[in-house]
Amino acid sequence: MKLMSFISQNRSTFGLVEGEYVYDLGRRLGKACPDLLSAIKGGWLNRLEALVENSQPDFHVDDVVFLPVIPNAPRIFCAGLNYLAHRVEGNRPDTEVPVIFLRLNESQVGHNRPLVCPAESDQFDFEGEIAIVIGKGGRRIPEDQAFEHVAGYSCYNDGSVRDWQLATNQWTPGKNFDATGGFGPWLVTTDELSTDRVLSLVTRLNGEEMQRTTTDMLTFSIPTLISFISTFTSLEPGDVIVTGTPGGVGLRRNPQVWMKEGDVVEVEVEGVGILKNTIIKETLRK
Template identity: 45%
Template sequence: MKLLSYEFEGASRLGALVDDGVVDIGRRLGVNSLRHLLEAGKLGAATELVGAQPDHVLGDVAFLPLIPDPAHFYCVGVNYADHLKEVQDAGIVRPKPKHPSLFPRFPESLVAHDRPLQIPKVSDEFDYEAELAVVIGKGGRYIDEADALNHVAGYTCFNDGSVRDWQYHSSQVTSGKNFWQTGGLGPWLVTADEIPDPGCLDIKLLLNGKTLQDSNTRHLIFNVAQIIAYASALIPLKPGDVIATGTPSGVGFSRTPPIFMKAGDICEVQIEKIGTLRNTVEKAVG
């Protein structure tokens, strides 16, 4: 099942994708967001509505970030072996991590599928990062690794747009990862029953139709279950929390010469069994 957050006639809604139509499951179940659906434990009830008559044609709705208001949004830094090597080759001292390197993303930094990513006016070093993102369906603290995937509602695509010069202003990366409207999230949630093994998914990034990242989640240093178990020790995870699992090699700053996104570019994240997250790029005016 594919679930999407969208806007129609000025209202935020929650839908299920059926062919090229959208079933307004939020209205039928009395919830107004994917986060609220998961908090209410109604994911199972949503599956019973997939056969309903669509309320909208997909082309008539505007996508919203899949989870517009996550209580927690964690990203994992340098979590592919090939990306670790390219970071080291770029002259950055970075040993192989012993634990997942977590940093936060703020909701204001997110944009939806088919919405523009914003290059901040204070930088031109705006980089792309294709990532598999995990949406938590059942919360908890000190979650056992063996049970971690049972806490997953589903998976989506994430583009961890990174302002590289600001990222390296200090030893922590948070400033370069949280500029306004720099991270794409979507287009929809593919429920976990359709992806029983998130550790074997092809993942690609295309910039203006050219493939710049091409890998598979089997190359993750820390897999999805390990990341969930680790993150749950900090603060109890909640339904609707998002965890982005890291990006493979091929990012722009490590290339010679570097490739950074420019106004007018089209950036796409493609993940097997999920689909394509597409965003244009524009220079912010404020």
């Protein structure tokens, strides 16, 4: 099952995607379940397909505005340096535990929406990643039970403003400029994409492949990330965990490659789809 958040007719809602068409679940469920976060928290995921049986879709996917998959996620946890090739290209030492930082909801946009290179920097870098969304909360989740807590998968571009990120040891500023990260196009639930499947991840800039890896190359696996994060905080339904980027980022290339006005960046995850965003440059009014 594919689920997306979107805007249509100036109304934010969520829907079920089948082929090129979208069923408006927010309209069908009303105030009881207005968005995808509410559906996850309310235990609706196993009942959503039944809502659209024998009904006509409401929209073509080209006629809606994509929002981030979970526009109002409780928390967005990101794993840094979680592929060996990315750690090596940055000359970073081994880590015994995952490196975790947070992103804000305002730092994300949906599929087909522009990513904004901020006025304060020209060092805007791509980081293709796989995101998971938590379906069932918990604290101190054992690794062998971790996948029971996953609602599904999506694509993510952890767009990074490198000079701001690397100005100190704390990465928060460079990871949280408004509209610098992409999240979408939709959530593919685990009933369609099994949790034991090895997934490929590819990032392309203007059609040129920049990154490629598979999830079996993660330093800390998805169950390990879930177990680790849930040790220091209770995971909630709708929380997002972004699992890390492989080698090939623009910062570490020679010459360096930065995303600029008019560039098109794509993050493709096997079994999920392609997250596509065009880059625009922010200008400040004088």
